[in-house]
Each structure stands twice: as structure tokens, then as C-alpha cells.
Amino acid sequence: MGEVASQNGNTAMVVDMRSDTVTKPTEAMRTAMANAEVDDDVLGYDPTALRLETEMARIMGKEAGLFVPSGTMGNLISVLVHCEVRGSEVILGDISHIHIYENGGISTLGGVHPRTVKNNKDGTMDLELIEASIRDPNGELFYPMTRLICIENSHANSGGRCLSLEYTDKVGELAKKHGLKLHIDGARIFNAATALGVPVDRLVQAADSVSVCLSKSLGAPVGTVIVGSKSFITKAKTLRKALGGGMRQIGILCAAALVAVQDNVKKLEEDHKNTKLLAEGLNQIAGIKVDMSAVETNIVFVNVCESSNTTAPKLCKHLEDHGVLVMLENTYRMRMVIHHQITENDVKHTLSCLRQAITGASSEHIDK
Numbered sequence: 001m002g003e004v005a006s007q008n009g010n011t012a013m014v015v016d017m018r019s020d021t022v023t024k025p026t027e028a029m030r031t032a033m034a035n036a037e038v039d040d041d042v043l044g045y046d047p048t049a050l051r052l053e054t055e056m057a058r059i060m061g062k063e064a065g066l067f068v069p070s071g072t073m074g075n076l077i078s079v080l081v082h083c084e085v086r087g088s089e090v091i092l093g094d095i096s097h098i099h100i101y102e103n104g105g106i107s108t109l110g111g112v113h114p115r116t117v118k119n120n121k122d123g124t125m126d127l128e129l130i131e132a133s134i135r136d137p138n139g140e141l142f143y144p145m146t147r148l149i150c151i152e153n154s155h156a157n158s159g160g161r162c163l164s165l166e167y168t169d170k171v172g173e174l175a176k177k178h179g180l181k182l183h184i185d186g187a188r189i190f191n192a193a194t195a196l197g198v199p200v201d202r203l204v205q206a207a208d209s210v211s212v213c214l215s216k217s218l219g220a221p222v223g224t225v226i227v228g229s230k231s232f233i234t235k236a237k238t239l240r241k242a243l244g245g246g247m248r249q250i251g252i253l254c255a256a257a258l259v260a261v262q263d264n265v266k267k268l269e270e271d272h273k274n275t276k277l278l279a280e281g282l283n284q285i286a287g288i289k290v291d292m293s294a295v296e297t298n299i300v301f302v303n304v305c306e307s308s309n310t311t312a313p314k315l316c317k318h319l320e321d322h323g324v325l326v327m328l329e330n331t332y333r334m335r336m337v338i339h340h341q342i343t344e345n346d347v348k349h350t351l352s353c354l355r356q357a358i359t360g361a362s363s364e365h366i367d368k
């Protein structure tokens with residue numbers, strides 16, 4: 001996918017599968033950034049930011065949108081808007097990104113209490129368990145009040161699995177029945193919509209807000225857009241400023257994001273095909289295992305069998321020595337993520353390197 005200078009000064013190819021956040025801006029993005037029309041966005045005048053926010057709201061079927069620096073801030077702001085009363089409770093998955101990887105910001109910064117429900121292997125939470133976790137509104141003297149349900153689609157820690165339209169609608173109905181809001185962490189919502197074959201606006205119809213990352217599988221260098229009702233976005237803008245996320249000439253970033261949305265959503269199907277190719281190839285190598293039922297979008301968790309004579313750190317090191325970067329999870333697990341800058345040849349090269357590492361067979365060299 002890319003080139004880096006190696007120790008001897010020559011350039012070496014690098015296949016970077018650590019995450020879909022590692023992509024480099026394309027030439028089209030760089031040109032758009034260089035030519036972006038900009039103004040002060042804190043004052044509300046940056047035309048390119050307004051264009052991106054309007055376009056994202058239209059695509060997602062919501063009234064309004066707001067550019068924020070990161071997915072973490074997008075989720076934080078959304079949760080805080082829906083839980084404006086301090087001590088509110090949010091129901092969310094026990095291995096959701098918001099719960100595990102966002103520094104507990106909803107509680108440390110927002111005074112929001114997390115009520116976790118077990119995430120199933122497919123990233124869902126049982127509807128009965130969600131309903132049973134909703135606090136009795138008459139118990140105010142003792143309980144934090146439930147105000148929000150959060151789901152994540154696609155679900156990263158479950159290997160990028162997709163929550164179906166039917167499931168999402170049912171969670172939405174449940175939220176409505178109890179007077180709660182529904183937020184979707186849609187960091188990779190376009191992957192889910194593509195894999196499910198459902199229009200993205202229909203997929204998130206039941207949600208009051210969605211946080212959509214531009215810098216993951218869409219390949220923009222920076223940013224997330226949150227979408228929701230006009231009143232939600234008005235409150236979100238105030239919170240963004242309070243959190244230090246109000247930025248000035250952000251048209252530079254939004255111009256790249258507009259190119260990402262226009263050029264890269266249509267490439268996701270190809271990414272998913274390459275992901276399946278990778279997963280199937282990995283499963284044919286003795287000593288490593290991939291749960292194929294979990295491979296629905298662009299993420300592959302690779303398990304190294306304890307009975308094999310190797311470990312994930314050793315395999316990661318071997319791959320790195322051959323120009324392939326992946327994410328180490330633990331002694332027997334690593335993660336690979338496909339994005340638009342990974343080609344079918346990159347996948348074949350990776351498989352060949354792994355085969356060589358495990359069986360000692362010499363790697364077939366792929367022209368890159």
C-alpha cells in the first residue's frame with residue numbers, strides 16, 4: 001500500500017493493516033484541502049464545513065450535522081446532550097467502544113452513569129436484558145434515571161459485525177416505549193449499511209443521533225460528523241465549544257472528508273471482499289483460526305492456536321520484518337483491518353508471509 005525508507009536507505013513496501021485509521025489522504029483529498037474555501041467555523045462561517053455538515057445530514061436522513069474532531073468527542077457530546085441532567089444513566093454494551101476505550105469520559109466529564117448489558121458475539125444486546133435494565137421511574141430516590149440507549153454499528157470488538165435493520169428498529173421502539181433516546185456509535189456505519197445492503201439513512205432511522213467517523217474506513221485524515229435533530233445539534237455545538245472542539249478554518253479538513261464520502265463509500269464492498277479473502281486464506285493456514293461467522297465487514301480477529309509452536313507477538317514481528325503491520329491483541333490474538341489502500345495483492349502477500357512464518361515454507365513473492 002505505501003512505501004517507507006528502510007535502514008539501507010531503499011524504500012520498502014508497507015502493508016498497514018493495524019486499523020482503518022491509518023490511511024493516507026489521496027491526491028484528490030490533498031487537492032481539495034489545498035483549494036478549500038474556508039472561514040471561521042466557531043463563528044459559523046466556514047462554507048466547506050457547512051457543506052459537509054449539510055451533506056452528511058442529508059445522507060443520514062437527519063435534520064442537521066456537526067463536524068467534531070474525533071469519534072470519541074462525537075460520542076461524548078451525543079451522550080451528554082441526551083443526558084443533560086447530571087446523574088442520568090445510559091444503557092450500553094459491556095464491550096462497546098464508548099464503555100471500554102473512551103476513558104470513561106461520559107462519567108468523568110459528564111456525570112453520566114453507565115449501565116452495561118452483555119454484548120452477544122454478534123454485537124447485539126438482548127432486548128429483554130436492555131428492557132430489564134431500564135430503571136423504574138418511580139425509584140428516583142435511589143436510582144439514577146435511564147435516559148439513553150447506545151448501540152454500535154458495525155460493532156468493532158465483535159469483529160466488525162453488523163446490527164440488522166430489524167434489530168435497530170426494535171431497540172428504537174423499546175427506547176420510545178420508555179421515553180428514552182437512542183444513540184448509534186456509527187464509527188463504521190457505512191460498512192454496516194454496505195454489508196447489510198440497506199440504505200444508511202434507513203438503517204439509522206430509529207436513532208435520535210448518530211456519530212459517523214470520516215477518518216476510519218472512509219479514509220479522511222480527520223474528523224467525525226454527528227447528526228440528529230436541529231435542537232440536538234444546537235446543544236451539541238455548545239458542548240463542542242466547551243470541550244475545546246470548536247476549531248476555526250476547518251474547511252481544510254472538511255474538504256478532504258467530502259472527497260472521502262464521495263469516493264470511498266463505494267469502495268467498501270471491495271474492502272469487504274478483500275477481508276473475506278484474507279480471512280479464508282488465514283483459516284487455511286495450520287495453527288491459526290478465524291471465526292468466519294464474525295467476518296462481515298473489514299475487521300479480522302486472528303487466533304493463534306495454543307498448540308502451535310508460535311505466538312501472536314512472534315507472528316507480528318515476522319510480519320513487520322516483511323513490511324506487514326497488524327495490531328497485537330494478546331499472546332494468542334491479533335487484529336487485521338482492511339481499508340481502501342489495501343489491495344488484493346497486499347492480502348496475498350500477507351498470507352504468504354504468515355504461511356512462511358508458520359510452516360517455514362518460502363514465501364511466494366507477489367509483485368506489488
Ligand SMILES: Cc1ncc(COP(=O)(O)O)c(C=O)c1O
Nearest residue numbers: 070071072073097152156185187
Ligand atoms: C466503534 C468506534 N467508535 C468510536 C471510536 C472513536 O473514534 P476516535 O478514535 O476518532 O476518537 C472508534 C475508534 O476506533 C471506534 O472503533
